[in-house]
Structures are given as structure tokens and as C-alpha cells.
Amino acid sequence: MKERALTFGPDGILVGVLTEPDPSLAVPGAPGHVILNSGILHRVGASRIYVQIARALAERGFTTLRFDFSGVGDSGTRRDTLPIEERFVQETREAMDYLAGVKGMDRFVLGGLCSGADGAFWTALKDGRTVGIWQIDPFTYRTLGYYLRRFGPKLLDPKAWLHSIRVRLPGNKTIDETESDVFAAPEYRRTFPPRTVVRDGLGELLARDASMYVFLTGGAEVNYERQYADAFPSLSVGERVEVRFVPEAGHTLTGLDHQRFLVEEIGQWMSGLHSGASVTPVGESAY
Numbered sequence: 001m002k003e004r005a006l007t008f009g010p011d012g013i014l015v016g017v018l019t020e021p022d023p024s025l026a027v028p029g030a031p032g033h034v035i036l037n038s039g040i041l042h043r044v045g046a047s048r049i050y051v052q053i054a055r056a057l058a059e060r061g062f063t064t065l066r067f068d069f070s071g072v073g074d075s076g077t078r079r080d081t082l083p084i085e086e087r088f089v090q091e092t093r094e095a096m097d098y099l100a101g102v103k104g105m106d107r108f109v110l111g112g113l114c115s116g117a118d119g120a121f122w123t124a125l126k127d128g129r130t131v132g133i134w135q136i137d138p139f140t141y142r143t144l145g146y147y148l149r150r151f152g153p154k155l156l157d158p159k160a161w162l163h164s165i166r167v168r169l170p171g172n173k174t175i176d177e178t179e180s181d182v183f184a185a186p187e188y189r190r191t192f193p194p195r196t197v198v199r200d201g202l203g204e205l206l207a208r209d210a211s212m213y214v215f216l217t218g219g220a221e222v223n224y225e226r227q228y229a230d231a232f233p234s235l236s237v238g239e240r241v242e243v244r245f246v247p248e249a250g251h252t253l254t255g256l257d258h259q260r261f262l263v264e265e266i267g268q269w270m271s272g273l274h275s276g277a278s279v280t281p282v283g284e285s286a287y
Helices: 046-059 084-103 115-126 144-155 158-166 195-207 256-275
Strands: 002-008 014-020 032-036 064-067 108-113 130-136 211-217 242-246
Touching: 002 084, 014 046, 014 084, 032 046, 032 084, 032 115, 046 064, 046 108, 046 256, 064 084, 084 108, 084 115, 108 115, 108 256, 115 130, 115 195, 130 256, 195 211, 211 256, 242 256
Parallel strands: 032 064, 032 108, 108 130, 130 211, 211 242
Antiparallel strands: 002 014, 014 064
């Protein structure tokens, strides 16, 4: 395996790290692999998970480019006014173009965590060279099963009813008013598109036979294994997308056992994508 830093893009402002396998291990005709930033985290990823994934894939014979979007990490800033969503798609395609020009690759797999998962999804829809995407905590939506599991037990719990009544009584203080005007907890809200938009996009990718792997943590609005599939019932997602739900895992994947599990899963999925095989079907996770 070898790694090297590089710059690319029309103005050469984008900085990335190319991780390549030993020539004896390289898989002929394998798709190029591009990993996208999540939020303001640079190319190492949360808990250095991107580094681990890239190196593990190199051991399996795959080449990975993980890079910083403009204005993040070591990449420079753009001089235009392109909206951020369009910028992420354009710069991801520039990473694909770099691999195409230098390595002769014409097929690609995109992946990322959180907003990186979003960017992989939007880019895949724009660029037909994408044959697969993996996503950690992508767009998820609440279903009937979600509400039943979250609120069902409370409907039969007298203590829950008493607490609900108590906090609504006049004069009840649920916030320390002496500090509420002084301290404000930082808050980040990720904007999800309407479910129909994501459904249509998933339908388009599946119609193209794009391969997909989804890893859901306890940081997602998910409380059961099949929720992701149930959110898109018309697409048969459960039979066509590899889905893992590990509620014990944190959104930033700080647990070493969860990191190892995810890295191995993505490695198996990538190998299966190239060979035409698949990993364990949804609902049969060995974790």
C-alpha cells in the first residue's frame, strides 16, 4: 500500500490523499473509490474512520481518494458563488475526473458519513459513472413502526402519563430561568429533503443497478432494523440495499469495535460489488 497527498481540480485548490494497493493486490478493472467530507471534518473523517476504510480497501486491491471540499481542511476557498450543495457535487465529480485522468477509471463508488452520505447520494444522481454508494447515517424518515416502538410502551405506563400531566401544570418550571438568557446550547440541524425526493432518487439509483450499503447508528432517528426499508415501501429496499442498524454505535463512531465492524463490512461490500456477490442480507447482521 502507498499513500500520497495531491492537489486537483481546475484551479488546483482541492487537496486529497490517494491510497493505492500494492500492485500485486490491485483488482483489475475495479471502480475508483471516493470518500466525502462530513460537515467541517476534514479528510480523515470522524474518529479517523476514513483513513481506516481507505487503507483496508487498499489491502483488498482498491484505490481510494479522500479529499477536502473547498474551504475545509487543507483545500483552498473558491472564488465563485456556487451554492454549497452544488459545490459538493461539482467537487466530487472533479475528484472522479482526477481518477479517470490519472488512473483511467470509468466507474466509481462514493461514500461518507452524515453530510458526506448526502453528497454521495446527490452526486450519484448527477453522475452516471457511479456504480455504488455507501452511507453512514443517511437521510432517514420516521415510520409507523418507529412511532409504535417509541411511544407505544409509554401509552401503557401510568408514570409516563403522570409526568406528562405534571410538566403541563401552571407554574411548572422545566428550564432554569436564571441561566436561560445567559447560556445557549450550540445546536446543529441537518435539513432533510421531502421523503418523496429521496424515494425518487433511490428509485433512480436502483433502476441503474447501483449497489448501496447503509450503516445506521444510534445517532440516527431510527429505532428498528427495517425502518429504512419501511420508509420506502414501493422500492423493495430491504431486498436491494445492504442495511445495518447498530444502535449502540455513536454517530461519530468512537467505539473501536464499531469501527472494526464497519470497516470490515464496507470491505466485504466493495469486494462483493466488484465480484457480483453480496454480504449478509438485511436483518441477519452478525454484530
